[in-house]
Amino acid sequence: MDRISFLDVTVAQEGSKQGPRRDIRLLNASYIKEFSFLGHGEDPLDLKKCYIDLNSLQTREELALRQAEAEAERIGVGVTSEAQSIFYALSKTLPVRWDKTVIVVMNEVRVSSPYVADSVYGGTPAANERVKKVLEFERKRLLARSS
Structure with a gap:
């Protein structure tokens, strides 16, 4: 070298x-x-x-910046590590994004703190139920993992 x-x-x-x-x-x-x-x-x-190859380097840099920005959008600001874990768990099966401290699922269902089934609102009844079920399952998994 x-x-x-x-x-x-x-x-x-x-x-x-x-x-x-x-x-x-x-x-x-x-x-x-x-x-x-x-x-x-x-x-x-x-x-x-x-x-x-400056063009190739610039393309790689732009791709890396887009990936970093996309990854940064997946990190909640002012939320607990538990909330972030729930976000990551939901993102494995459903499209999610942060709206301040609220998790927005499928662009219609919202999950607010304390991120339990009772905190789920909005969206169609079917979408709402699906989010509640996934949320309850993920909370059980997180609880089992922490104990």
Whole structure:
């Protein structure tokens, strides 16, 4: 692995693959506590042969940002860890999202704190019943897991 350091970033080329494509990692140098120089490999980083596909990098960055934003939307703000666990459990079988501290299921049924069957309201009677059943099952599972 060859390294070139500049501006608190370390560039690492991994392995020696055939052809013009290489695996290159950009690392925040301030997180590196120590490293050992083992010597140059048979194929050192040749900047004349190295290229970076900026379009591919930008696409990967945009995808990573969208995934991070989607994951952040799945985290409730101002809710207990139990409420978050219930949200994750419901999300395995039903489409859910947060509306502040209320779990919105299937865009119609709402589950408010303390996130029990009596806290379920809205939606069609069938959807409401389905959410209550899933919620009761998940609460039993969480209770069994904690004891």
